[in-house]
Amino acid sequence: MKTIQMNAKRLIALLLCVTAIASVFCLVLPAQAEDDGGKLSVCDWFCYLPPWTGAGDCAAELYAWDNESEALIAAEDLECIKLHDKTVDRDAYTIEDRDGGTVLTLKEEFLKTLEDGVYYPEAEFRRLVLPMKFSVATTQKDGSDIRIEFPPYPGTGDATVWLRDDDTVFSYDAFLSLRLGDRELARDEEFTVGEWAGTVHLVLKEGFLDTLPYGEYRFTADFLNVKNVTLLLKLENPHRTGDVDGDGLVTSKDARLALRMAAQLDPGNGMGALAADIDRSGGTESADARKILRVAAKIDIFRVKESLYISDAAKEPYVYRIGALNDAATQYQWVAEVDPAEGLTVTEQTVDRSKDGEVGLASEQRFLISATAPGTYELHLKQKTSWEDGCIDEIVFIFEAK
Numbered sequence: 001m002k003t004i005q006m007n008a009k010r011l012i013a014l015l016l017c018v019t020a021i022a023s024v025f026c027l028v029l030p031a032q033a034e035d036d037g038g039k040l041s042v043c044d045w046f047c048y049l050p051p052w053t054g055a056g057d058c059a060a061e062l063y064a065w066d067n068e069s070e071a072l073i074a075a076e077d078l079e080c081i082k083l084h085d086k087t088v089d090r091d092a093y094t095i096e097d098r099d100g101g102t103v104l105t106l107k108e109e110f111l112k113t114l115e116d117g118v119y120y121p122e123a124e125f126r127r128l129v130l131p132m133k134f135s136v137a138t139t140q141k142d143g144s145d146i147r148i149e150f151p152p153y154p155g156t157g158d159a160t161v162w163l164r165d166d167d168t169v170f171s172y173d174a175f176l177s178l179r180l181g182d183r184e185l186a187r188d189e190e191f192t193v194g195e196w197a198g199t200v201h202l203v204l205k206e207g208f209l210d211t212l213p214y215g216e217y218r219f220t221a222d223f224l225n226v227k228n229v230t231l232l233l234k235l236e237n238p239h240r241t242g243d244v245d246g247d248g249l250v251t252s253k254d255a256r257l258a259l260r261m262a263a264q265l266d267p268g269n270g271m272g273a274l275a276a277d278i279d280r281s282g283g284t285e286s287a288d289a290r291k292i293l294r295v296a297a298k299i300d301i302f303r304v305k306e307s308l309y310i311s312d313a314a315k316e317p318y319v320y321r322i323g324a325l326n327d328a329a330t331q332y333q334w335v336a337e338v339d340p341a342e343g344l345t346v347t348e349q350t351v352d353r354s355k356d357g358e359v360g361l362a363s364e365q366r367f368l369i370s371a372t373a374p375g376t377y378e379l380h381l382k383q384k385t386s387w388e389d390g391c392i393d394e395i396v397f398i399f400e401a402k
Helices: 002-037 254-262 270-276 286-294 324-328
Strands: 058-062 078-083 095-098 101-106 117-119 122-125 128-136 147-149 160-161 175-178 189-198 201-206 215-223 227-235 300-307 321-324 333-335 344-352 363-371 375-381 393-402
Touching: 058 128, 128 189, 160 227, 175 189, 254 270, 254 286, 270 286, 363 375
Parallel strands: 147 227, 300 393
Antiparallel strands: 058 101, 078 122, 095 101, 117 128, 122 128, 160 201, 175 215, 189 201, 215 227, 321 363, 333 375, 344 363, 375 393
């Protein structure tokens, strides 16, 4: 009986000992794991290396700091570089501390083994893992078949497009230029380019967009690895003639806004200023504000003077063109109502300007007017759809055939 009791006590003691040892391991192992494998991992941004275009080495300064602005990397702390989860041979690169920074150089012999594309190596240091990114672009393919659309632009703010394509990877470091027609846009003044989470985005600034009439525009972006990428932007203009604030109505509020523009108290945005300039004088005047107020009160309708003469006087002396969308400051379609007895022949045309090499409105509605004799003529246009009360559904173009 004593033997059984003794064995029981020994078993209990053994269990208590094992429990105590297990408790110690539970406390020590996590701390040990944190000491041995707990490295900081930078995940919100890349350290960019210059694009490699086929010759020479590729060098860049690496940087990373903690919250106390203490440098977290040094040449002696580099443990390895991994690409596609494989360790890169130590002969493929050099790393050194130079002028207060840490410079990594990928050697030409190593770079020649890589195909064209975008690469995401990781540099493992003693205290952190640093993600890097660089492009290999030894050839530049033609990307004319790549078309990426901006979200519709409502008339205010910037316009941002994210560049995504199934067959092409775009990289911020490989960006070259952005063109509208033959004109190269000014970076940081008219647009900016950036990258987030591995995706490049272009931002057209509001100040630049305000200089463009509404319609569809074709921009061309060039990168080191691909050229002639088409970016399509549709500028939607909610401002019909007199609708200065763009709410779809012509009211006394629009007249007040136009009056403030006339007094130079409010510059207005590009679309609003176009809608307020009733007589197309190039600026907003008090007469424009009065006209808007009369239309808002349903006392009058808008009348636009037009004198765009387009023909050879010797052949067609009285042929004129009216760009209804431009002159009426609306993206909506108009229909002409003309009595043949008035001496006018009117032909409606829709011009497709979205083809390669063209810039501007993709579908410009215009009317060709042929007069039988000199004189002053009126062309009445009406909207094809029925608008709510307060919206303009009629406009008169007045032009003189000389």
